[in-house]
């Protein structure tokens with residue numbers, strides 16, 4: 001392979017890895033917000049996000065009893081709308097397209113993590129096995145109460161770094177005065 005082509009392949013691969021990490025991080029950030037900010041009585045936010053998230057913590061396997069389209073609907077609407085905006089504004093690039101496709105895949109990856117390995121589609125099973133997609137054992141770290149770590153669900157790469165660094169606790173300390181959060185009593189009692 002010509003040297004310039006090799007450099008292009010390396011650069012594109014690096015960008016795809018960064019886009020995976022970015023999509024995983026944004027998904028994790030939203031999940032953290034659902035778990036942390038407001039409560040079930042917060043207007044709009046509570047019924048739309050906090051309650052379904054609490055229900056998922058209490059009954060994790062129910063996620064796969066919901067039709068995949070219904071389960072993925074919200075994230076697909078959001079990512080589809082944002083992609084349409086970038087396209088109509090003439091700002092669409094392959095990086096933005098890949099980012100939103102990966103973002104839109106967050107919930108499906110999460111569903112795969114609650115699926116028995118034997119029932120996983122072969123591509124998902126292979127991607128989990130080679131460590132490109134997060135697997136059930138990794139995600140289960142989040143399902144152990146008090147659900148305070150492993151917020152990212154797409155890849156197995158980010159959670160160890162963010163959790164070891166205490167990223168989510170640092171973010172809570174930083175934003176607590178503005179959002180009067182987190183709602184979890186263990187943190188509230190320390191403020």
Ligand SMILES: [Zn+2]
Nearest residue numbers: 031035053147
């Ligand atoms: Zn959670």
Ligand SMILES: [Zn+2]
Nearest residue numbers: 060110114139
């Ligand atoms: Zn889950």
